[in-house]
Amino acid sequence: METLQQLEEKLKIQLIQQLNLAEIKPENIVSDAPLFGDGGLGLDSIDALEIIVLIEKNYGLKIVNSEKVKEIFYSVRTLADHIYQNQKP
Numbered sequence: 001m002e003t004l005q006q007l008e009e010k011l012k013i014q015l016i017q018q019l020n021l022a023e024i025k026p027e028n029i030v031s032d033a034p035l036f037g038d039g040g041l042g043l044d045s046i047d048a049l050e051i052i053v054l055i056e057k058n059y060g061l062k063i064v065n066s067e068k069v070k071e072i073f074y075s076v077r078t079l080a081d082h083i084y085q086n087q088k089p
Contacts (some may be wrong), residue, residue, distance in 0.1 A: 001087075008080040015076070018054045019047050031077040040075070048073060059083050 002010070012026035021041070034040035036048070043051075051073060055061050061083060063069055072082045 004080055004084050007084055008076055011076055011080050011083070014054055014058060015041075015051070018050050019043070029076060031080075032075050034075055035073060035079075051079070055079075055083065059087055061086055 008031050009026060012029045012031075015021065015029070016024055016026060024041070029041065035051075036043045048069075052063055055063065063072065072078055
């Protein structure tokens with residue numbers, strides 16, 4: 001099983017591909033930076049849907065607790081942590 005840091009790096013690449021962020025390189029994404037709004041990648045609600053598809057397709061996880069979505073989707077690190085904690089070996 002990959003480490004949390006390896007998962008973060010993989011997620012950065014997957015996010016760039018899924019969201020067509022061709023102008024951004026994985027090393028330019030700060031793991032703790034917000035994905036949405038100012039100060040981070042500046043993603044929007046359409047991007048959030050794309051991320052849900054990515055997580056379901058690549059990791060077999062469904063985001064069922066809508067109250068936790070904002071917390072889970074805060075940054076690459078929180079997203080990776082959620083996948084890491086809930087992924088089946």
